[in-house]
Amino acid sequence: MADKEKTFQFVIVGGGIAGVTCVEQLSSQLPSADVALITAGPHIKAVTNYKQVSKTLEEFDVEEQPSSVLEEKFPNLTVIHSAVRSLNTNSHTVETVDGRVFGYKNLCICSGARPKLLAQDNPYVLGIRDTDSAQEFQKRLSKAQRIVIVGNGGIALELVYEVEGCEVIWAVKDKAIGNTFFDAGAAQFLIPSLEAEKPEAAAPCKRPRYTTEEPASGAAQTFTADRTSRRHGSDPTEPGSALGPDWHEGIVLQGVEQGSRRVSVEYQCEVEKVFTSEELLNSPQQTLRPESVGSWPVYIQLTNGKTFGCDFVVSATGVMPNTEPFLHGNAFAIADDGGLQVDDHMMTSEPNVYAAGDVCTACWEHSPLWQQMRLWTQARQMGWYASRCMAARVLSEPIELDFCFELFSHVTKFFNYKVVLLGKFNGQGLGPDHELLVRCTKGHEYVKVVLSHGRMVGAVLIGETDLEETFENLILNQMDLTAYGEELLNPNIDIEDYFD
Ligand SMILES: Cc1cc2nc3c(=O)[nH]c(=O)nc-3n(C[C@H](O)[C@H](O)[C@H](O)COP(=O)(O)OP(=O)(O)OC[C@H]3O[C@@H](n4cnc5c(N)ncnc54)[C@H](O)[C@@H]3O)c2cc1C
Numbered sequence: 001m002a003d004k005e006k007t008f009q010f011v012i013v014g015g016g017i018a019g020v021t022c023v024e025q026l027s028s029q030l031p032s033a034d035v036a037l038i039t040a041g042p043h044i045k046a047v048t049n050y051k052q053v054s055k056t057l058e059e060f061d062v063e064e065q066p067s068s069v070l071e072e073k074f075p076n077l078t079v080i081h082s083a084v085r086s087l088n089t090n091s092h093t094v095e096t097v098d099g100r101v102f103g104y105k106n107l108c109i110c111s112g113a114r115p116k117l118l119a120q121d122n123p124y125v126l127g128i129r130d131t132d133s134a135q136e137f138q139k140r141l142s143k144a145q146r147i148v149i150v151g152n153g154g155i156a157l158e159l160v161y162e163v164e165g166c167e168v169i170w171a172v173k174d175k176a177i178g179n180t181f182f183d184a185g186a187a188q189f190l191i192p193s194l195e196a197e198k199p200e201a202a203a204p205c206k207r208p209r210y211t212t213e214e215p216a217s218g219a220a221q222t223f224t225a226d227r228t229s230r231r232h233g234s235d236p237t238e239p240g241s242a243l244g245p246d247w248h249e250g251i252v253l254q255g256v257e258q259g260s261r262r263v264s265v266e267y268q269c270e271v272e273k274v275f276t277s278e279e280l281l282n283s284p285q286q287t288l289r290p291e292s293v294g295s296w297p298v299y300i301q302l303t304n305g306k307t308f309g310c311d312f313v314v315s316a317t318g319v320m321p322n323t324e325p326f327l328h329g330n331a332f333a334i335a336d337d338g339g340l341q342v343d344d345h346m347m348t349s350e351p352n353v354y355a356a357g358d359v360c361t362a363c364w365e366h367s368p369l370w371q372q373m374r375l376w377t378q379a380r381q382m383g384w385y386a387s388r389c390m391a392a393r394v395l396s397e398p399i400e401l402d403f404c405f406e407l408f409s410h411v412t413k414f415f416n417y418k419v420v421l422l423g424k425f426n427g428q429g430l431g432p433d434h435e436l437l438v439r440c441t442k443g444h445e446y447v448k449v450v451l452s453h454g455r456m457v458g459a460v461l462i463g464e465t466d467l468e469e470t471f472e473n474l475i476l477n478q479m480d481l482t483a484y485g486e487e488l489l490n491p492n493i494d495i496e497d498y499f500d
């Protein structure tokens with residue numbers, strides 16, 4: 001191993017949201033500290049237009065910027081563009097893939113996660129994580145007539161709504177769409193808008209005509225719409241633009257056909273196997289007629305017995321924390337989901353080593369209203385809090401778990417609806433001991449409140465409900481709402497005034 005080039009007081013690994021937020025906060029709090037950011041990516045991801053919407057709700061954009069922007073802002077910062085290949089927690093050193101060795105007094109690992117692919121190294125199975133993979137997807141899609149999307153979470157929800165000009169077969173292992181974020185009621189509210197019109201301003205196009213066949217229970221549902229013009233106002237993205245919460249709005253996700261789009265959902269099924277046409281022909285399980293094999297480059301067999309040929313498969317099946325480079329020779333405690341375990345000071349089990357963002361798993365005793373989800377918002381909050389913890393330790397100051405981990409909150413957009421998720425929005429961990437109140441106006445709003453012992457512990461708000469701050473307060477102050485019963489969601493009562 002080469003000699004140590006330099007020892008920094010703080011080394012942060014990873015130039016994503018968590019790492020950059022950690023660097024910014026640390027360099028602001030300790031401007032004379034010697035800080036290094038080592039990142040594999042050519043750019044860094046910075047939070048811009050940050051807005052604290054309420055006590056816990058925040059909104060911001062994510063911009064991919066050259067690291068020089070950070071170095072100009074923080075003269076104490078050194079950015080090293082390389083990937084960490086190994087970590088030695090005994091000698092407090094990291095080695096990069098180009099053989100350089102750096103020492104650290106305090107290390108924060110913010111190396112993110114990568115797609116958990118259904119089939120590794122299969123050229124026909126794509127994951128989407130960063131700018132390159134999003135552009136690869138866009139390129140492959142532009143020649144595609146049919147794709148299969150596997151998974152029922154954030155990426156799948158975004159893709160089935162955004163992809164046009166290509167038949168989409170959406171395989172989900174659940175009874176309803178969007179299980180990571182929604183229950184069956186919310187899914188039923190969203191399903192008809194699978195062909196919703198794009199906002200006029202962004203996409204002047206004829207109103208979509210769609211037909212839906214009422215499905216027999218468990219049968220595939222098919223939604224067809226004719227679009228007579230392509231979306232305008234969506235300039236092709238600058239190479240390298242970050243995957244922000246609106247990553248797909250920056251690029252045209254258009255298949256080989258013009259204007260038409262067809263999404264069919266295969267419920268309660270998983271992938272049995274992915275075949276090329278040669279493998280399929282020689283497979284004893286193949287159920288397709290021989291003459292129909294060969295017209296597609298890849299075939300996907302589902303556990304419901306159906307086999308579909310397609311141009312490629314998108315594996316939108318979650319992420320795996322990027323821990324590998326740091327494990328060899330060290331004794332990190334790893335959580336069941338593969339993340340580096342961190343305590344309530346974002347410390348891992350290795351001394352002086354912290355972690356934040358998708359790479360870590362929050363193993364402190366969670367507030368009853370919070371759960372970890374690998375999201376920009378939590379990556380930013382963890383990066384910020386980890387830097388505060390590192391500075392507090394250096395300054396020998398006490399520090400408490402930050403308020404942002406008191407209540408889970410997430411603002412996003414699915415199917416062109418604003419979506420706000422609060423607390424135990426799907427009754428996570430509550431078992432049967434909770435009550436649901438729902439208010440739904442088709443095509444307009446879906447409001448679901450989760451009550452436990454008369455107190456609000458979670459909410460799903462779809463549409464412009466303007467209820468998020470009121471519900472956030474009701475959840476945080478744990479007011480007994482038993483007396484209000486279903487009146488709580490009475491649309492004729494202006495609940496904001498009532499509880500203000
Ligand atoms: C398609 C897509 C859409 C998403 N949309 C949303 C959304 O709408 N809202 C939301 O809240 N969340 C969304 N997310 C989740 C969000 O992207 C992540 O939660 C967030 O980016 C995690 O930030 P991070 O800093 O932990 O990791 P990342 O942003 O992945 O950053 C990790 C950094 O570490 C670097 N790195 C990795 N390994 C090494 C190494 N060995 N050495 C040095 N550097 C290394 C990488 O180059 C990268 O710069 C989306 C994710 C995807 C994939």
Ligand SMILES: NC(=O)c1ccc[n+]([C@@H]2O[C@H](COP(=O)([O-])OP(=O)(O)OC[C@H]3O[C@@H](n4cnc5c(N)ncnc54)[C@H](O)[C@@H]3O)[C@@H](O)[C@H]2O)c1
Nearest residue numbers: 151152153154155156173180270316317318319374375412
């Ligand atoms: N708007 C948003 O908030 C948003 C949008 C996109 C992505 N994200 C985040 O980015 C990350 C990656 O998104 P994602 O959609 O890949 O993950 P996800 O965790 O949101 O969804 C993964 C989905 O795949 C399913 N799944 C897992 N293994 C499977 C298998 N073998 N077969 C079939 N289904 C399987 C899961 O049940 C889940 O429905 C997540 O942390 C997600 O929260 C957030």
